[in-house]
Amino acid sequence: MATERPDLAAMLYPLVRELIALELPVLAAHEVSMWGYSVLTALDDTPVRTQAALAEAIGADKSRIIGTLDELQKAGLIERTPDPDDRRVRLLSITAEGRRVRRAVRRGIQIKEMQVLESLPVPDRKTFIRLLQQLHASR
Amino acid sequence: MATERPDLAAMLYPLVRELIALELPVLAAHEVSMWGYSVLTALDDTPVRTQAALAEAIGADKSRIIGTLDELQKAGLIERTPDPDDRRVRLLSITAEGRRVRRAVRRGIQIKEMQVLESLPVPDRKTFIRLLQQLHASR
DNA sequence: TATTGTTATACTCTATAACTATA
């Protein structure tokens, strides 16, 4: 007994909602969508050979990211070049400008997101982030 | 430098998605929707005087929960009685059966959700949950 | 006139399945 506590999802979900609300203005200021930012992040870590692979990497459907890729390309943030060896596939990579935008957005987000942890003592914040990073890395 | 880490939302979001995927079968087995379970949880803690207040408490829109309330009432899990003092408002409370269902669902969920934390050493799991509870309580 | 609950409408996301172009 005495283990009455809310479900993990019930506690995590409001947190995510709050984080998204904090991030939207930052994203809007840099004129990227949430999915756009997600794509930039994935491509900054490593270029990707097919759009389907990229979609899977960020947990989306291949048909769902096309509009996003169009916008990013038009804005000069990514490059989408046909593979000469197999002209069906598009080689995806981030541009220098894309990298710059990603960094700027990230900086903006990481400053704001600390608000969400404000109710924790500083050492606990670090612990929480560390554990979360472990969880994230292990999947 | 060396502070390269994913954004909080980027780490939390996949976690929530995984948790939801784990919960859906449990909810389905007891024939309650996610919102339904959310309502039962809110009402088990304390009865509520208006539907709008309930909606706000669970982060929904007042018009959005009506279908949910209809189902829960039809299933005998909640009671929705007009307030004699102000016949516009509906007094909301959980029934004994509703309480039973909520407990059963919760038990099922809390067993499964530990899978998500499996990659952490046991003491770290407890720490994570404790910090999360603190964050949740403070909002 | 203001408020509670309800219904209706439109809008956004998402999933699925056709379609094209290459192989």
Add this chain to the structure above:
DNA sequence: TATAGTTATAGAGTATAACAATA
């Protein structure tokens, strides 16, 4: 024929605004 990317269609979920009953 199979696959990568694209487009089109339909469905679910949500937000907004109109509405009826009561105050």
